[in-house]
Amino acid sequence: MATNPAPKTFRVKSFGCQMNVYDGERMAELLGAEGMTAAAEGDDADLVVLNTCHIREKATEKVYSDIGRLRRDDGTSPLIAVAGCVAQAEGEEIMARAPSVKVVVGPQSYHRLPEMVADAASGKRSTETDMPAEAKFAALPKRRKSGPTAFLTVQEGCDKFCTYCVVPYTRGAEISRPFVDLVEEAKHLIAGGAREITLLGQNVNAWTGEDDRGRPVGLEGLARALAAEPDLARIRYTTSHPNDMTDALIAAHGEVDKLMPFLHLPVQAGSDRILKAMNRSHTVDSYLQLLERFRVARPDIALSGDFIVGFPGETEAEFEETLKVVDAVGYAQAFSFKYSPRPGTPAATMADHVPASVMDERLQRLQAALNRDQWAFNKASVGKICEVLVERKGKHPGQWLGKSPWLQSVHFFGDAHIGALVRVELVEAGPNSLSGRLV
Template structure:
């Protein structure tokens, strides 16, 4: 999976030699060097790949087999691309990786200010990288996805409380609230350990909102296991979520497990879980009414004179505003909620 960018060259070699071509070189830096850089930026947001692959081997997942082991892009390359994006008007970057908070690399050569202490092993983790990127002129907002609970280390949690540019919104998949199922999934943590991580995050950043992933009907999931998932959701509270019925992925350990759950049972459980998660999403959105949120305006709305932007919590916000506000962050008082967006009124100058 780390060599697919060399396919055109391999095909040409195969055609010339009229034989098979085998490529087993895992040249990580070469792969990241060949990432397509965004040249024509449209809008004030952009994605920035910093990590690929996964070493966790959840029993339901194909990513370790299709994307390979965890590899991290070097810091200097990330910083160079972030600077390029900022020069093209990007205000918000989302750092991408299959397991993005597993990123580890050497510290930046230029700290852009006071030195940022490395980890005990001498490298930076994602917390240090976020602090550094926030020092780049023009970068006002930083997000990252997707994370694994096992890699939410103390420094990254502290960064949420210390770095204003790091948005108070985190996608942290849990998949199940039942320890027995988490073990069968090979998630590497218990429900209580996940809950403790959330408690530390909320202590560091009281306004943080969560998004999660859930799978129902995993092989062997009992009614009691499913009820534990519902109880977890009730206790935790999610502003957004992605939930699915378990489906077999050929070649994964879970596909061969006994006690596969019947499809009607999966459907009933998914409907119950999604009803609860949707109620939490609606409640979170309604709780924003009356608040003033900083909104990054990204594009024109459907109605004349209207712009659409994003709140710190990734909610779409519609507000009447001139096009000169595009690409700017402005305070907006939230006055209403629609099924998928917030309605706001700008109440201050943009920056």
């Protein structure tokens, strides 16, 4: 077997959702604990980890394109590891099609990445796609440093089996990490500089556990425990499922000041028939009633959602029902996608797939409505005075960028520093951000 020098530098490239960002950070920490250093921007890395996402359209083929682009001008390649959901789904196929890939590791097995990289340096190619989620978290190193905002995965996997989605097959069944482990990790993040923590999960509001007194709690109990940490200023969570929303979590939005007035709750479509075909297990009416209950608990809450256009069999009238939901809610932010079949999912074998040209036209109309409402929400914010968490420097001298409580990007000039919470008057609104003035 051919051997390679043990890698000294690495680069982790993460694609897709916030959970992939979290996983990428944890893989970097694992490699750093083995003495490797992150390659500087623009420098070649000895090891490149492609942390893939299967939600992206044509995700598998894009992975092979990414692998090909890693080939250097002299014909050599770095040691390549493919991680994430495409690795989980494609496993041995990646090994067969891409000889330059030495490591394939799924999202529940990446705690073994340093060991697998060491094997690769000695000439051994390996694939690991088991799903022992608890073993993974127990093996990860303690968090040491973070920026002003940090992600904390509290729940993984999904039991909902929406007919278009691969997550139950690539991330496995729903599991909740233990309460005490999450509080400990949060404390490490806070000690490392985090002022805001976003709790992550495929269905984050499905998280359940027992608190430090042995009492059963849901996500609201975890949020209340983290809110007791004096140096933590903000708590967010994503992504939620309507069927896992509880009275206690809704109430927490009106009672826990550190729980930000922002809710991302996907609806996916505005037609009850399409929702049933998607196996979403909620109706348009039950979804809208949930949002109204949140608004009663926290009147200034900003709402966000996900939409899929062109699900198999979707008619023009059913798409227009989606536009009616958008008009009724007035989303502050939203994400919208054309339906794309995923191998192995029930929807991929359904009849009456919507033509691509029709999906394109519907997506443009949907995004026009969503963009209209996002800009309207931003305009309605002008004149408010709020706290902005400073995340980074702006493009201009003395300029700073941060987020409002409603997850809006805000830029301003003045005396500030990264990690500061500053009072800002919102003075001008654009479609994607606001300008502010220090108060």
